[in-house]
Amino acid sequence: FQAPTVGGGLNMAREIVIAPSILSADFAKLGAEVEAIDRDGCDWVHLDVMDGHFVPNITFGPDVVAALRPHSDKVFDTHLMIAPCDLYLEAFAKAGSDIITVHAEAGPHLDRSLQYIRSLGKKAGVSLTPSTPESAIEYVLDKLDLVLVMTVNPGFGGQTFIPAQLEKIRAIRKMIGERPIHLEVDGGVNVDTAGLVAEAGADALVAGSAVFKNGDYAKNIAAIREAAMAGVAA
Numbered sequence: 001f002q003a004p005t006v007g008g009g010l011n012m013a014r015e016i017v018i019a020p021s022i023l024s025a026d027f028a029k030l031g032a033e034v035e036a037i038d039r040d041g042c043d044w045v046h047l048d049v050m051d052g053h054f055v056p057n058i059t060f061g062p063d064v065v066a067a068l069r070p071h072s073d074k075v076f077d078t079h080l081m082i083a084p085c086d087l088y089l090e091a092f093a094k095a096g097s098d099i100i101t102v103h104a105e106a107g108p109h110l111d112r113s114l115q116y117i118r119s120l121g122k123k124a125g126v127s128l129t130p131s132t133p134e135s136a137i138e139y140v141l142d143k144l145d146l147v148l149v150m151t152v153n154p155g156f157g158g159q160t161f162i163p164a165q166l167e168k169i170r171a172i173r174k175m176i177g178e179r180p181i182h183l184e185v186d187g188g189v190n191v192d193t194a195g196l197v198a199e200a201g202a203d204a205l206v207a208g209s210a211v212f213k214n215g216d217y218a219k220n221i222a223a224i225r226e227a228a229m230a231g232v233a234a
């Protein structure tokens with residue numbers, strides 16, 4: 001787990017983490033796809049878990065995460081779009097997740113879920129859907145390693161970035177202050193939006209379709225990273 005470079009101001013030099021989402025990979029050869037993004041320069045591997053209940057789509061569970069684990073040593077960034085989540089946290093920890101992120105909207109006891117994730121020895125994240133305000137994390141900041149701002153409504157890859165979320169990203173960057181908490185953004189991140197989210201304060205960018213399109217993952221990852229770094233410097 002790479003500790004975030006924090007240092008106060010919005011525009012301080014920050015390392016940018018690129019986390020391709022395998023939601024846009026070829027599900028018939030997931031192991032090879034994870035190896036490919038690893039080789040092609042990703043920092044983390046983003047794993048989108050959907051239950052057909054919290055979100056209107058179904059992907060994969062802990063057994064698939066465990067099967068992928070031997071294919072890369074990079075950080076496994078597991079984004080749980082499931083409700084309830086507590087029942088499954090141990091399974092995702094045992095499967096080899098490094099970060100486990102739950103949705104603030106997925107249940108009434110976010111604080112408990114976060115404590116549970118840390119008690120399993122994993123980094124704890126909270127994700128906010130576009131309609132959830134940043135105040136949802138105000139009283140759990142000391143139990144957080146990552147905040148994930150959704151810039152689309154969770155459930156599908158390839159959706160259009162929601163610009164109103166930039167204000168939320170800025171507000172959360174301020175709330176984080178000097179704390180060693182990553183600020184990740186997920187949904188519609190591509191070369192056109194990466195700079196905007198980085199400028200607003202994001203230090204970890206998830207990208208699905210923008211990485212897996214047209215087969216040249218190395219080029220796609222590098223282009224997103226370059227666009228993000230231009231935003232940091234802006």
Ligand code: DX5
Pocket residue numbers: 021023024046048079152153154155156157158159186187188189206207208209210
């Ligand atoms: C959406 C997922 C995202 C998704 C992003 O619910 O959480 O991680 O894969 O896909 P793109 O980058 O195509 O918007």
Ligand code: ZN
Pocket residue numbers: 021046047048079186206
């Ligand atoms: Zn995701």
